[in-house]
Amino acid sequence: MVDSAVRISNNDVVALADVQLWPLPRFIAAIDVELAGGARVVSYFAHHGGTAKVELWCVLAHDDRGELMVLRSHSDAEFPSLAARHPQIQLFEREIYEQFSLVPVGHPWLKPIRFEPSWRDHAASAAVIGDFTPYQVAGEEIHEVAVGPVHAGVIEPGHFRFQCHGEEVKHLEISLGFQHRGVEHLLVGGPTAATLLQMEALAGDTTIGHTSAYCQLCESLGGVKITPAAARLRAIALELERLANHVGDVGALSGDTGFLTTASYCGSIRGNILNLSADICGNRFGRGLLRPGGVNFAVDEALAQDLLEKLDAIEDETNGAIALFYDSPSVLARMDGVGCVSMAVAAELGLVGPAARASGLVRDVRQHYPGVADDDFTAAEVENAGDVQARALVRRREIAASFALVRQRLQQLPPGEVALPVASLLPEHIGVALVEGWRGEIVHVAITDDAGRFARYKVVDPSFHNWSGLAMALRGQQISDFPLCNKSFNLSYCGFDL
Amino acid sequence: MLKIIPERFRQGYRTSAFPRREPQLSARFRGVPQIDGGKCPPTCHYCVDNCPMQAITRVAGKVVIDLGRCLFCAKCVCPHDAISFSADYRLAVRERRQLQLSADDSLELAQPLADELRRLFGRSLKLRQVSAGGCNACEADFNVLGVPTFDLGRFGIQVVASPRHADGLLVTGPVTANMRAALLDTYAALPEPRLVIVSGACAISGGPFAASAVAGNGVDELLPVDLYVPGCPPHPYTLLDGLLRLLGRR
């Protein structure tokens, strides 16, 4: 029955007419079978198809074959939940419920996720932020610690509830939505002139990652193939973004283990890496660099040379600074065995990115769904222990790999144009774009209307999958392990909240 | 420990000579726009039409850019060469209206606080940061002021965990519907007198998501603002320059 499903690769498009609308039972059964067979949910969302019913679209990934399966169905009030059998789908089902008031029947954990108003039922009042029933552990000696939305440091808002027995955390519940800006709503009817700027600000530390996915969609739906020079510059920018964030996070981990030397060096070094992006496009976060059809800035010989020299110096400083951290027994002892997420749990939760790879899962878009400029990417960096130390080690190896990739790519910049015009988007098509951002898999899906405008634009930030990983990592840990575990994931609030 | 000492030498002294010496920013950095009114043909609307943020108007023939809405994307750079972006990173002002930059005009950079407040905060300012729908780039480039390169502490400015210990709020983000109550509660917890500093286009005007019904349109719809720092995000030096001007130290 799944045989007749549409199968595509990363950055492919399909005419809506070519994706059969399956009856709901067949659609759900197909997802169930595929997930049981090892597939992953990369996107699952509802969409107002213009009829009274709401369409359901699901994109499943078969990493081993580099294949994406697109399934489509519809419903008017409810659909069977698969969350109890496949926890990786639970948040997607809740999102469908929150956005389109379709009830996932049998969902064991049906709560608001962003506290956003319903897209469909305008009369329904939105849930009030923070108004939910947290999971509670009962018992006389149990106490609850609530933190946020406003935290002690300079970070985004979120609400955390720890159920504790003494110092031991029995359960952590994370409730977000404070950063919700209604992004997906705003994207309907686009692309407009503002769309690109909104993509750059989906998650500020992942400007290049999200904007790449958006540009790839516009290009595949617009029938444009960007030039090798543009593709190379994008691939460089993506690795610089990974480097800056990983180095910053090693510094943050270092700060939270009380090892301030590396913390302060990495803080400065991260800035120097951001400045390389600014050398290319004038902005430290890569704002203004990408555009559908290519990039806005070229890198000539002289600039490439200058960047290479700076990169060498930065790499030396980074290696020196982080070696102190990774070679220090007290640091390693602090991270060893803390915040463990086993491979089985990581797979069940559908984790992505360094968090998945630290638990032994080989998941990397650059490996399984490579883009045009990924031909020089060799293999995902994997660790097995699944603890804070493993996540730190994956970061360390990815830092080394990204330095090598940036250097290699800067040394062989293809000549030629860096931007091509993009025609209007194909009407009534669906496109899927995957990018391996520094936190993991970024997925953008666009469905166009009869005029080639976005009828639906779905964004999945890696944090959407990974927050549940952080919650699980805390089980059985001390409450004082939270900052360390949190930094080892360093997830995005605004990327989740959208 | 023994390894730390040589590494310490290699990493060297990193704190910049700012504000004694002007910082070196990247050559492509986009700072204060310069509008050469003489180059604008009388009926031209290129920049007005091309700005994705509707930040530009033409008032009595003069092009005016609202730097509170501007994301420094440079889409307004026109074939007549009338708009360009200078390397000047100094952008912070005290009042919202001062962000309306007219052709051939310059910005009125932030004036110091009144004497009494300056006496209180000039040498020690404790700030509580609230992210209210920001994309985390504004937050990141405020956070970065704490690293050795900028070393915010040497100016007596410090980030504190509790609003009760704070002299002011530094707010980023447009103030989403879901963050409004938390922001107001945090503000209410600050002892008086208290300052409000807003950093980034989001916190000034709603930024890239201004058109959304739930994103919010900036902080000054809710709280009195003492310092506006434009940018998306503002460069760390833009923010630092603004803070020092506010304290009368530049």
Ligand code: SF4
């Ligand atoms: S740089 Fe500012 S004024 Fe110019 S187009 Fe972009 S947002 Fe508008």
Ligand code: SF4
């Ligand atoms: S102003 Fe720009 S950088 Fe700052 S929070 Fe808003 S979108 Fe992000």
